[in-house]
Amino acid sequence: MLQVILQKPVYKVMVQPEKSILYSKEFRSVRLDVYARDSMEAEYDLEMQNEDQGNLPLRSRFYQAEMDAAALKPGEDFKRLRPSYVIFICAFDPFGEGYYRYTFENRCLETGKPLGDGTRKIFLNTRGTRSEGVPKELIHFLQYLENSTDEFVQSTQDETVAKLHKRVTWLKEDRRWEAKYMTFEEMLQRKMDDGLRQGIQKGIAKGITEGIALTKRVLRLNAQGMSAAEISAQCGISQAEVADILNMNE
Known part of the structure; x- marks a missing residue:
């Protein structure tokens, strides 16, 4: 899934579902749907969002901050911070523009140059209509989340979607x-x-x-x-x- 979403190789991923981050009972904790780290120590948070509660930009900010705070031990240099991605997979269009994918990173308003802090926030829309700049593989994946049937998988002739569907089917049937x-x-x-x-x-x-x-x-x-x-x-x-x-x- 990460390779499909990011369109780049991702090696040896460690996955932890429902990862809780709590520093003090005086502050709000966070529970990440799926936390992952790859062999290059890049960090990923994947969230499934079925309803639009109007707070995704602020939630993504908070989740990113919590992940960063947990990434360094006392006294460690900031250079040890690795790339970090917060990814929301939405069953609705989070920004109303029809895109399948919205990608955000920090940039200078004057020059347009990226800050280079290694962070990205990605919002995926399973009901997108505008496919420009989005690979077919990602579109098939998002459509599969809306229509997880054998017929749809066969119609896509997409090897990645077929592998995912096979795994999902196995998990459902294994009583x-x-x-x-x-x-x-x-x-x-x-x-x-x-x-x-x-x-x-x-x-x-x-x-x-x-x-x-x-x-x-x-x-x-x-x-x-x-x-x-x-x-x-x-x-x-x-x-x-x-x-x-x-x-x-x-």
Whole structure:
């Protein structure tokens, strides 16, 4: 998806759905729909937006600022800030001009030259009508979000859309996941009933819901063929905890 949207190669992406950023209870937190970082350490925030609440420009500003604030440790040089993209995929036209894609970056009003701060905000419109400057691949992707049928996929003859549709179909049809999640939830409830407040993975004490979300991710990565070490690195838990989750859901 990132390669289609940005029209450039993106290598080895680490994905974290529903990433929360909270600095203090005195300030507003943010939960990113999908946070990603590639092997070059560029950062991405992808947001799905079904309704126009009239606040996308300000929301994109806030999300960008929160991502930047979390990117540096105390004392680190600003040069360590990497390119950062905030991407909204909208089921409506956010600016009313009919474009499939609106791209913003900071520029000098006098000279027109870009500031070069490495940030971009991209707003995609699944109901666009103006295709100038937009690759067919991106238009097919946005149209697919509106019409995710076998017939549409076949009509596009687009390899990327076909691969995406195949993955989406597989996820919808694989009912084994639901049974595994239920088994894990029941196990957690038994442990809590027995007074064992500490679960088998990091953060489980915060609630069953977070534990289930982490387990879903571990199972999904395992199904994709990742090793325990790779899953451990991506999920921020030990290899032993990864093994416990996989063993429990066999």
